[in-house]
Amino acid sequence: MKVDRRSFLGLGLGAVAGIAVSPVGLKLTDDSSIWTQNWPWTPVPVDGEVTYESSVCSLCPGSCGISVRKIDDRPVKIEGLADYPVNDGGVCLHGIAGLQYLYDPARIKSPLKKNGDKFEEISWDDAIAIVADKLADIRKKGSPEKLACIADKEQGSVSGLFKRLLKTFGSPNFYTMPSLESYLEVTAAAMHGEGKTIAFDLENSDFILSFGAGIIEGWGSPVNCFKANASRKERHAKLYQIEPRLSNTAANADKWIPIKPGTQADLALGLCAVILKNNLFDSNATANFKGGFHKLAAILQKNYALSKTAEITGVKAVDIEKLAILFAKAKMPVAVFGHGRGDGAQSLKELAAVHTLNCLVGNINKKGGTFVLPKNEYLEFPDESMDSIADAGFAKSKTGRYVNQLIEKVNASSQPAIEALFVYNTNPCYSLHDPKSVKQAFGKIPFVVSFSSFLDETAKEADIILPSHTFLERLEDVPSCAGLAKSVVGLTKPVIEPVFNTKNPGDAVILIAKALEGSIAQSFEWEIYDECLENITSGIWDSLSEDGHVVISDGPGESTAVNVSFLADNPVTIQAQGDYELTLIPIDNMRLINAGTTASPFAIKTVSDRVLKGSDIVIEMNPLTAKGLKDKGFAILTTPMGNARVMINLNEGMMPGVIGMVEGLGHTLNTKNMSNKYVSNKGVNINDLIGPVIESGSGLDAAFGIKAKISKA
Amino acid sequence: MKQENNKAHKFGMVIDLDKCTGCGSCMVSCMSENNVPFKEDESNKKDSITWMRVYKLTNGKSFPDTEIVYLPRPCQHCGGKGDHGHSPCISVCPATATDYGYDTGIVSQIYTRCFGCRYCMGACPYHARYFNWWDPKWPEGMEKYLSPNVSPRMRGVVEKCSFCYHRYQAARDTAYYEGRDDIEEHEYQTACTTACPAGAIVFGDLNNPFHKVHQIVKPDPHPDTRNKHVIGKSRNPKVFRLLERLGTNPKIYYLSEREWVRKQGDNYLDGEWDEIKNHHGSSSHG
Numbered sequence: 001m002k003v004d005r006r007s008f009l010g011l012g013l014g015a016v017a018g019i020a021v022s023p024v025g026l027k028l029t030d031d032s033s034i035w036t037q038n039w040p041w042t043p044v045p046v047d048g049e050v051t052y053e054s055s056v057c058s059l060c061p062g063s064c065g066i067s068v069r070k071i072d073d074r075p076v077k078i079e080g081l082a083d084y085p086v087n088d089g090g091v092c093l094h095g096i097a098g099l100q101y102l103y104d105p106a107r108i109k110s111p112l113k114k115n116g117d118k119f120e121e122i123s124w125d126d127a128i129a130i131v132a133d134k135l136a137d138i139r140k141k142g143s144p145e146k147l148a149c150i151a152d153k154e155q156g157s158v159s160g161l162f163k164r165l166l167k168t169f170g171s172p173n174f175y176t177m178p179s180l181e182s183y184l185e186v187t188a189a190a191m192h193g194e195g196k197t198i199a200f201d202l203e204n205s206d207f208i209l210s211f212g213a214g215i216i217e218g219w220g221s222p223v224n225c226f227k228a229n230a231s232r233k234e235r236h237a238k239l240y241q242i243e244p245r246l247s248n249t250a251a252n253a254d255k256w257i258p259i260k261p262g263t264q265a266d267l268a269l270g271l272c273a274v275i276l277k278n279n280l281f282d283s284n285a286t287a288n289f290k291g292g293f294h295k296l297a298a299i300l301q302k303n304y305a306l307s308k309t310a311e312i313t314g315v316k317a318v319d320i321e322k323l324a325i326l327f328a329k330a331k332m333p334v335a336v337f338g339h340g341r342g343d344g345a346q347s348l349k350e351l352a353a354v355h356t357l358n359c360l361v362g363n364i365n366k367k368g369g370t371f372v373l374p375k376n377e378y379l380e381f382p383d384e385s386m387d388s389i390a391d392a393g394f395a396k397s398k399t400g401r402y403v404n405q406l407i408e409k410v411n412a413s414s415q416p417a418i419e420a421l422f423v424y425n426t427n428p429c430y431s432l433h434d435p436k437s438v439k440q441a442f443g444k445i446p447f448v449v450s451f452s453s454f455l456d457e458t459a460k461e462a463d464i465i466l467p468s469h470t471f472l473e474r475l476e477d478v479p480s481c482a483g484l485a486k487s488v489v490g491l492t493k494p495v496i497e498p499v500f501n502t503k504n505p506g507d508a509v510i511l512i513a514k515a516l517e518g519s520i521a522q523s524f525e526w527e528i529y530d531e532c533l534e535n536i537t538s539g540i541w542d543s544l545s546e547d548g549h550v551v552i553s554d555g556p557g558e559s560t561a562v563n564v565s566f567l568a569d570n571p572v573t574i575q576a577q578g579d580y581e582l583t584l585i586p587i588d589n590m591r592l593i594n595a596g597t598t599a600s601p602f603a604i605k606t607v608s609d610r611v612l613k614g615s616d617i618v619i620e621m622n623p624l625t626a627k628g629l630k631d632k633g634f635a636i637l638t639t640p641m642g643n644a645r646v647m648i649n650l651n652e653g654m655m656p657g658v659i660g661m662v663e664g665l666g667h668t669l670n671t672k673n674m675s676n677k678y679v680s681n682k683g684v685n686i687n688d689l690i691g692p693v694i695e696s697g698s699g700l701d702a703a704f705g706i707k708a709k710i711s712k713a
Numbered sequence: 714m715k716q717e718n719n720k721a722h723k724f725g726m727v728i729d730l731d732k733c734t735g736c737g738s739c740m741v742s743c744m745s746e747n748n749v750p751f752k753e754d755e756s757n758k759k760d761s762i763t764w765m766r767v768y769k770l771t772n773g774k775s776f777p778d779t780e781i782v783y784l785p786r787p788c789q790h791c792g793g794k795g796d797h798g799h800s801p802c803i804s805v806c807p808a809t810a811t812d813y814g815y816d817t818g819i820v821s822q823i824y825t826r827c828f829g830c831r832y833c834m835g836a837c838p839y840h841a842r843y844f845n846w847w848d849p850k851w852p853e854g855m856e857k858y859l860s861p862n863v864s865p866r867m868r869g870v871v872e873k874c875s876f877c878y879h880r881y882q883a884a885r886d887t888a889y890y891e892g893r894d895d896i897e898e899h900e901y902q903t904a905c906t907t908a909c910p911a912g913a914i915v916f917g918d919l920n921n922p923f924h925k926v927h928q929i930v931k932p933d934p935h936p937d938t939r940n941k942h943v944i945g946k947s948r949n950p951k952v953f954r955l956l957e958r959l960g961t962n963p964k965i966y967y968l969s970e971r972e973w974v975r976k977q978g979d980n981y982l983d984g985e986w987d988e989i990k991n992h993h994g995s996s997s998h999g
Contacts, residue, residue: 033825033826033828034825039848039867039868041848042848042849042865042866042867043851043856043859043865044864044865045748045856045859045860045861045865046861047861048861069860071860071861074857074858075858076858076859076860076861077745077746077860077904078745079742079907079908080907080908080910087910089907090738090908090909090910090911090912091738091742091908091910092736092738092910093736093737093738093740093741093742096738096741096742096745096908097741097745099745099858100855100858102858103851103852103853103854103855103857103858104852105852105853216734216736216911222910223910226734226736226910226911227910227911227912229734229911230732230734230910230911230912230913233731233732246777246779246780246781248734248735248736248781248783251780251781251782252731252734256777258776258777499854590734590735590736590737591736591737601751602740602741602744602745602751603737603741604755605740605744605751605755605761605763606737606740606741606763606767607755607756608769609756609757609758610769612756613756614754614756614757615754622776623775624776652771652773652774652775652776652779653771653776653779653781654776655776655777656776676852677753678751678752678753678852
């Protein structure tokens with residue numbers, strides 16, 4: 001066939017027309033877009049029946065009710081539980097992200113035994129046997145008091161079981177980490193007597209005077225505080241916030257009163273002085289004062305005259321006077337202590353000074369004020385059986401008053417002051433000041449047992465790890481604490497079968513006790529923890545298991561005496577350590593966690609790039625303090641404890657002369673085999689830069705910040 | 714009532730910035746509800762996928778007069794000029810991967826249609842859209858918490874806030890099953906709304922005078938007298954929208970008592986704000 005010009009063009013045009021009308025082209029484009037998006041490795045979540053299960057979150061002392069949405073047996077979402085007496089439907093970001101902890105890459109998947117610098121997986125039977133053998137040895141040597149335990153809190157049945165194990169073993173050395181609840185109990189013990197705690201009725205108060213308490217930054221029971229804060233507008237309640245930095249609470253408050261760091265106690269006493277001087281106190285209330293009220297009044301008039309207080313605190317004299325009058329004349333005023341989240345270092349002087357304000361205006365055990373309540377005691381353990389070794393050991397005095405003193409003693413003595421240590425649900429090698437010395441002490445203790453769910457800084461120091469279920473996998477009673485005006489006991493219930501080879505820590509304790517035999521085993525007659533819990537909560541078990549919670553009390557307690565002897569002795573204000581020009585203070589950020597569990601990947605994701613940038617921590621300082629340092633530039637921050645490379649955030653909300661660094665970063669959750677790269681190796685742990693400063697008298701670590709200097713990197 | 718129910722919905726939100734504490738619950742609730750992935754470093758906020766993002770605003774004054782306010786920003790679900798459904802992103806999408814729901818006012822995103830040209834991201838004045846530069850990867854086992862209600866996205870597509878559309882579908886299914894015509898206000902609430910511990914977010918139907926969001930916003934149904942493209946301007950003097958004068962007609966309203974906060978809702982020339990600050994939706998017509 002001859003292809004002439006005419007047929008060539010005809011064929012060409014035909015082809016063009018053919019392709020144009022053919023669906024093949026469109027079909028191919030469509031196919032390619034489908035195929036390019038058909039990624040077999042993108043997970044397709046399996047559908048199923050939707051159910052909701054109620055439980056209680058125990059990630060922080062807040063103890064919020066949660067509702068877990070499940071698809072068949074998979075939990076897929078955590079939400080707040082409506083009508084729960086603590087949080088009524090609200091929930092914080094850490095609770096919502098709770099499911100991420102179940103599958104956390106740093107989770108410990110089975111019992112571990114340290115071998116050199118590596119951990120080896122062992123069976124539960126072997127692990128319990130090793131622990132029991134070691135403890136039996138210590139007992140044989142006749143020094144049972146050298147078994148110690150550090151737990152996150154004193155309340156609840158699991159802590160109760162640890163305490164019981166120590167007691168029947170013969171050791172008084174049970175310690176809890178500093179927390180808002182521990183400070184509330186210390187304050188109550190100093191001013192109202194032992195066995196009590198303090199609660200703040202924020203949701204009914206019309207004037208909240210907060211000495212740095214991060215009401216919306218995780219202080220107390222966080223969601224409850226969020227709600228109390230949000231309802232201020234409708235209730236016409238005022239919030240005045242006193243702290244050196246424009247925190248979120250300060251920004252949300254009706255007024256922010258900047259104050260020199262570490263002088264809140266002085267301001268509180270200065271306010272007391274004004275109230276006394278102007279006869280604005282409640283004389284019915286002061287009639288209950290003992291321990292040297294007149295002595296205290298004299299000290300206040302002498303040392304805390306307006307001009308002096310103004311000089312110490314940096315707050316203007318007129319403002320102090322106005323504030324005192326406003327506070328005293330409010331209908332239901334309440335003064336609140338606790339920097340940031342309230343679990344950091346704190347002096348009894350400050351706690352007592354702030355609480356004295358409450359006592360002076362007579363808001364104790366009144367609606368909208370502070371409640372002095374008996375410690376939440378709903379557990380009825382049967383009597384222990386004690387053998388002679390237990391009796392002798394338990395009668396000895398504790399090695400140290402608080403954890404800090406324990407660490408100090410261990411580090412100071414050449415012989416092991418402690419032979420074996422249990423660590424439950426807390427991370428002292430990260431969250432205490434100067435973690436290096438804590439790790440050193442752990443190194444000197446021959447046998448450390450961790451009950452952690454995650455391979456955190458403290459678990460890494462352990463010889464044996466008996467991994468715990470997370471709060472989503474176990475049954476446990478969760479008493480509310482941390483200043484909540486209601487006493488509520490919630491019930492955490494397992495919403496999923498254990499993901500790994502872990503146990504309820506209560507079961508681990510019972511197994512250890514049984515393996516120790518004799519009177520110790522006799523004191524742990526329960527087969528399993530669940531049976532124990534039902535048994536020791538028998539008074540409330542029916543409603544606890546049915547409703548998921550029990551409200552034990554929701555109102556003020558009985559009137560109580562006020563002891564002001566600690567302040568009447570005129571204690572000194574703790575000064576920040578060192579003599580550099582600037583002061584470094586910790587910042588509590590709601591999106592990060594300082595104590596206990598580490599923040600989840602979701603929570604870390606929400607952190608601003610003005611707090612964390614790549615692996616660099618960003619510090620806040622006023623432009624006036626910067627002296628040539630540029631915003632987003634780098635600098636070296638030096639304190640008496642060490643130094644760190646930091647990025648600069650010039651922030652007008654920071655008092656000149658003060659540097660702020662966020663708490664909760666700088667985790668090292670990685671070992672050779674496991675790592676949580678989403679959370680780990682980001683920024684600096686501020687505790688590395690601050691050393692403990694112990695307040696004489698109270699024995700508390702009271703170092704709020706430390707002196708620092710900053711230079712160009 | 715019957716008549717109200719037959720009217721098209723216009724779902725929207727009003728966020729009380731005086732109540733917002735910047736706690737981040739809304740962001741995490743959104744991520745958890747919608748299977749949003751995470752990666753090792755999320756501090757480069759340009760590639761960090763957050764359908765709901767909380768911005769920090771300051772009044773720019775020096776110590777101690779500084780103030781801070783947090784502003785949560787989901788997709789604004791713009792109605793476009795004249796509220797006709799021609800949102801900036803929809804107008805530019807060559808794949809019809811994003812579309813306007815005339816019955817709900819919700820701007821959808823269909824991941825499997827999207828081929829990643831990112832025109833919509835360029836068009837969106839609110840930076841509410843995010844591109845998947847990488848495949849999502851969950852640590853081993855963590856994919857077990859993914860919800861079947863929202864498909865995980867793949868590399869190369871754009872994603873954004875959907876007003877938790879699957880919750881609307883679920884509520885509608887329930888209503889249908891129970892033989893009801895329409896859903897109640899509380900039956901359809903977004904994940905951020907229910908999570909907010911401060912109760913700062915109010916969600917509902919802007920067209921329904923019985924819904925709280927309508928009662929707070931009091932949207933003016935008529936075009937704004939200053940700009941005919943602006944519909945639904947709030948008659949509440951404390952309420953504003955972001956870049957309202959563009960005429961994008963967002964369905965996210967913000968509430969603040971503080972004037973400096975309301976002023977940050979747009980960029981004003983010198984003197985412009987004073988002229989505009991007392992101009993609200995008018996109750997005179999209608």
